[in-house]
Amino acid sequence: MSDKPRGWLGRLRAGLGKSSNRLTDGIGGIFSERKLDATTLGDLEDLLITADLGVETAARLTEQISNRRFATDVPETEVRAALATDIAAILEPVAQSLDAMSQPAAGPQVILVVGVNGSGKTTTIGKLAQRLHEQGKSVVLAAGDTFRAAAIDQLRLWGERTGTTVIAQDIGTDPAAVAFDALEYARAEHADVLLIDTAGRLHNKADLMAELEKVIRVLRKIDTNVPHEILLVLDATIGQNAHTQVETFKDLVDVSGLVVTKLDGSARGGVIVALADRFGLPIYAIGVGEGADDLRPFTAQDFAESLLGLSN
Amino acid sequence: MFDTLTERLGTVFDGLTRRGALSEADVTAALREVRVALLEADVALPVVRDLVAAVQEHAVGQEVLKSVTPGQTVIKIVHDHLVEALGSEAVEIDLNASTPVPMMVVGLQGSGKTTTTAKLAKQLVEKQGKKVLMASLDVRRPAAQEQLRVLGDQTLIPTLDIKLGEAPVDIARRAMDRGRREGYDVVLLDTAGRLAVDEEMMNEAVAIRDAVKPHETLLVADAMTGQDAVNTGHAFNEKVGLTGIVLTRIDGDARGGAALSMRAVTGCPIKLLGTGEKLDALETFHPDRVVGRILGMGDVVGLVERAQDVVEEEKARKVAAKLQKGEFDLEDMADQLRQVKKMGGLGGIMSMLPGVGKMQKQMAQHSIDDGMIRRQEAIILSMTPGERHRPALIKASRKRRIAAGSGTSVQEINKLLKQFQQMQTMMKKMKKMGGKMPPMGGGMPGGGLPPGALPPGFGR
Numbered sequence: 001m002s003d004k005p006r007g008w009l010g011r012l013r014a015g016l017g018k019s020s021n022r023l024t025d026g027i028g029g030i031f032s033e034r035k036l037d038a039t040t041l042g043d044l045e046d047l048l049i050t051a052d053l054g055v056e057t058a059a060r061l062t063e064q065i066s067n068r069r070f071a072t073d074v075p076e077t078e079v080r081a082a083l084a085t086d087i088a089a090i091l092e093p094v095a096q097s098l099d100a101m102s103q104p105a106a107g108p109q110v111i112l113v114v115g116v117n118g119s120g121k122t123t124t125i126g127k128l129a130q131r132l133h134e135q136g137k138s139v140v141l142a143a144g145d146t147f148r149a150a151a152i153d154q155l156r157l158w159g160e161r162t163g164t165t166v167i168a169q170d171i172g173t174d175p176a177a178v179a180f181d182a183l184e185y186a187r188a189e190h191a192d193v194l195l196i197d198t199a200g201r202l203h204n205k206a207d208l209m210a211e212l213e214k215v216i217r218v219l220r221k222i223d224t225n226v227p228h229e230i231l232l233v234l235d236a237t238i239g240q241n242a243h244t245q246v247e248t249f250k251d252l253v254d255v256s257g258l259v260v261t262k263l264d265g266s267a268r269g270g271v272i273v274a275l276a277d278r279f280g281l282p283i284y285a286i287g288v289g290e291g292a293d294d295l296r297p298f299t300a301q302d303f304a305e306s307l308l309g310l311s312n
Numbered sequence: 313m314f315d316t317l318t319e320r321l322g323t324v325f326d327g328l329t330r331r332g333a334l335s336e337a338d339v340t341a342a343l344r345e346v347r348v349a350l351l352e353a354d355v356a357l358p359v360v361r362d363l364v365a366a367v368q369e370h371a372v373g374q375e376v377l378k379s380v381t382p383g384q385t386v387i388k389i390v391h392d393h394l395v396e397a398l399g400s401e402a403v404e405i406d407l408n409a410s411t412p413v414p415m416m417v418v419g420l421q422g423s424g425k426t427t428t429t430a431k432l433a434k435q436l437v438e439k440q441g442k443k444v445l446m447a448s449l450d451v452r453r454p455a456a457q458e459q460l461r462v463l464g465d466q467t468l469i470p471t472l473d474i475k476l477g478e479a480p481v482d483i484a485r486r487a488m489d490r491g492r493r494e495g496y497d498v499v500l501l502d503t504a505g506r507l508a509v510d511e512e513m514m515n516e517a518v519a520i521r522d523a524v525k526p527h528e529t530l531l532v533a534d535a536m537t538g539q540d541a542v543n544t545g546h547a548f549n550e551k552v553g554l555t556g557i558v559l560t561r562i563d564g565d566a567r568g569g570a571a572l573s574m575r576a577v578t579g580c581p582i583k584l585l586g587t588g589e590k591l592d593a594l595e596t597f598h599p600d601r602v603v604g605r606i607l608g609m610g611d612v613v614g615l616v617e618r619a620q621d622v623v624e625e626e627k628a629r630k631v632a633a634k635l636q637k638g639e640f641d642l643e644d645m646a647d648q649l650r651q652v653k654k655m656g657g658l659g660g661i662m663s664m665l666p667g668v669g670k671m672q673k674q675m676a677q678h679s680i681d682d683g684m685i686r687r688q689e690a691i692i693l694s695m696t697p698g699e700r701h702r703p704a705l706i707k708a709s710r711k712r713r714i715a716a717g718s719g720t721s722v723q724e725i726n727k728l729l730k731q732f733q734q735m736q737t738m739m740k741k742m743k744k745m746g747g748k749m750p751p752m753g754g755g756m757p758g759g760g761l762p763p764g765a766l767p768p769g770f771g772r
Contacts, residue, residue: 241354290421
């Protein structure tokens with residue numbers, strides 16, 4: 001958070017604020033009118049559900065609150081703060097900075113980016129490239145999405161914007177071949193980081209998941225330690241299906257971390273809380289906008305507070 | 313992680329015997345599970361509340377039909393309510409306006425607008441013989457316009473030439489001009505992806521709408537969308553005005569509760585489903601199918617019907633009796649293989665079952681498929697009646713003969729015999745435990761197949 005902490009926090013809050021308004025209004029509504037009784041707790045649980053926390057997590061958090069034995073005339077802010085603390089406690093272990101990603105002893109750091117279609121993989125790679133470039137690192141991008149029309153162009157545009165080399169081949173090329181070439185190139189050029197894009201794929205498509213396994217297998221012919229990180233890009237607007245997404249990608253390609261995108265929308269991304277609880281995968285960054293500098297570190301307390309409208 | 317609704321209800325109604333009518337307590341208990349199932353399917357909470365209230369009112373006092381459990385009765389009522397809520401009839405894309413008919417495609421980023429635009433264009437061209445022009449108004453995302461052009465090239469559908477730096481409204485006007493000049497029937501406008509809360513982008517969509525007055529404004533939404541579906545649907549409908557919804561990525565394993573939320577909050581019909589990455593993977597919306605998914609029960613209704621068609625009552629009873637006496641032989645196993653085939657093969661059954669994504673993967677890994685069923689049937693048919701009745705007779709030389717006769721290998725015969733043995737052991741165990749086998753073809757336990765209809769080796 002070295003650069004413009006106010007600026008980005010403000011943006012995160014502005015983004016999350018939009019989403020938490022309703023939740024906060026709701027909680028305000030509950031507590032200003034009523035006492036903290038069973039009905040109120042039930043409503044609180046419902047409100048967490050509307051933030052996509054999921055039935056189970058919402059129930060557990062509500063139970064924790066009820067076990068704290070608040071006085072029946074407790075002010076609402078106190079309950080909210082307690083909830084935020086509980087949520088932050090779940091998120092704390094997974095909130096990691098991008099610098100915490102595994103680094104190789106020598107050679108380029110290889111990061112494979114995976115996810116379902118439209119989750120924001122290519123954009124995330126562009127933003128990552130920008131950030132790394134600003135840190136003075138040399139970056140190579142591999143256009144491994146050889147399926148989607150114009151995906152290669154999209155990555156090339158990001159390459160131009162961020163002044164990084166893009167290794168690409170024609171549409172329909174085996175993505176494993178693109179990844180292989182890119183790794184050879186990155187090693188030969190002594191690049192610091194290689195970011196590999198992949199085609200979006202639904203996690204229940206066995207053949208496409210097998211293709212992803214092949215990319216990894218082929219990369220490992222060059223170096224058995226790569227990829228050093230496999231990032232799953234998750235769209236915050238997705239609901240409970242995020243569970244099966246993480247589960248399947250983790251099972252099949254051993255995902256090592258998450259990037260959560262589109263947190264500047266009205267979706268609250270509460271499913272992250274449930275995911276942190278269940279999988280404990282580090283969240284390395286969040287996307288709060290379309291600009292190149294809209295990739296931000298994930299901060300547990302800020303996220304929890306924004307989710308509950310406690311910022312400022 | 314998600315239990316199917318039928319399983320959940322199974323536990324609620326455990327210990328309840330069948331009786332005349334649903335009591336209030338029955339319904340309340342059942343609806344608690346229905347609520348969880350709907351929420352896990354990402355149906356928005358306000359929508360869930362309304363639904364549960366409506367069902368509660370309707371279900372209390374309903375007769376529990378003979379041969380069905382109270383749980384199934386509640387599910388039926390919920391099912392019917394959901395189908396009604398989703399609009400029971402399919403609504404087509406409306407082309408009934410003067411040409412060129414302007415259509416606008418809106419939605420959040422990454423929901424699949426551009427692909428949907430191309431799919432829709434392709435369908436209009438190929439199925440209805442329309443002349444269609446596509447134009448991308450997305451000047452924000454790098455290469456978005458290029459993406460539509462590439463899709464146009466693939467489908468041989470013309471796209472508006474790209475002029476760098478042109479404003480979206482101007483692109484829209486230019487598209488309509490060209491549409492008029494060159495006699496197009498439909499002009500499809502693919503707008504920039506936006507987040508519902510983005511005022512600026514929303515205003516842009518409104519400006520485009522005012523400039524071209526679209527006859528159809530379709531909201532493209534991802535079937536995986538969470539609770540935010542109501543906000544998205546509401547925002548687009550209120551600001552831009554919608555005429556229909558296209559639900560994409562229905563080929564994923566999301567339960568698709570967003571369909572219900574969006575329909576409820578916009579009142580717009582769901583017109584199309586995006587069912588895959590191929591450009592012809594666009595289907596008309598079938599409420600029943602989506603309802604089955606939302607409830608996490610697959611198309612169990614259809615499966616029961618199919619099972620009833622195939623499984624002859626009399627035969628089923630005989631097999632059940634045999635099972636209980638532990639007299640199940642290879643002849644019966646062959647019968648069951650045939651039943652599976654008649655029900656549309658494994659693929660047919662699996663596609664109708666809830667929560668089978670994982671199981672299908674496991675099956676693929678172990679190369680369990682319809683071919684295997686065919687081979688197993690061939691193996692059994694290559695045996696003598698004596699062998700079928702007393703598999704213990706089958707030793708090395710008989711195995712070789714059977715393998716030659718069925719065009720398989722001795723290993724496959726060993727595998728089949730082992731499976732058969734496992735089935736027998738399992739049945740003996742169940743008998744010991746005093747577990748009663750429910751009659752087949754009748755009541756469906758826990759949303760599964762009638763136990764007898766499961767192919768060998770699939771029993772737990």
